[in-house]
Amino acid sequence: MSGKGFELVKYRVWVKNQEKYGKELLLENVPFTKIYEHKGNTEFLLLSEKYKLKIRIECKWQQVAGSVDEKLPYLYLNTIEAMPENSIMILIDGLGWKTGAIKWLKDAVKQKKYTTEENKHKEILVFSLTDFFTWANKTFNQ
C-alpha cells in the first residue's frame, strides 16, 4: 500500500500524535472491544481523506487445516456488532480452509445475517488476496 501513497504507522503511535501524520494512512494493530467485551486487535485501518475511506482490514490466513475457520462466525459477529467502522474488509486466503467455511462467510455477508436495524447499513467486504489487489488497483488508480 505504500506504493499507493499510504504511510504505514502503528495505531498506538499515531493516536498520540495525529498532527504529525498525513491523511493517507495505513494504521497497524488497531484496537477494538470484542462482543465478549474483551480487547481485540485488527491488523489494519485504512484512512484516506483523498478517497474518503475508513476501512478496517481484518486478515485471516489458514496455512493448513485446523480450527481457525470455526472462528469465522465470531469474526462476522464482531464485524457487525463490535467494530466501530462502517466499512470492514475481511481479507481471507490460504489453502487450509475447510470446504464451506469461506462460502458460509460470504453468504452471511450477502444475506446480512444476524444484522439489526442499527448495523445492517455496514459494508462488509470479503476478499482473497487477488480480490484485494484488484480492488486496490481499481480504487486507487482513479
Next chain:
Amino acid sequence: MKNNELIELIENPDFIDYYSYKEDKWLQDANWEEKLIAVFGSIENAVNEFKKDDVFNSKINLK
C-alpha cells in the same frame, strides 16, 4: 520463568487477550508438523491417538 511471575502473567486479563491474539495468529501460520507436535506431542502420538480415540468412527488404514 519463576512460578509467581507465570501466575501474575496468566491472571492479567490484558495478557490473556494478547495471548489469544498471538495464539490465533500461530494457528493461522503454523504448518502441519508444528500443529501436530503442539497438540499431540509428536507425530507418532498423533497417529496413535487418532487410532485409539477414533472419535469420528473413521476408516483407519494407518499401519
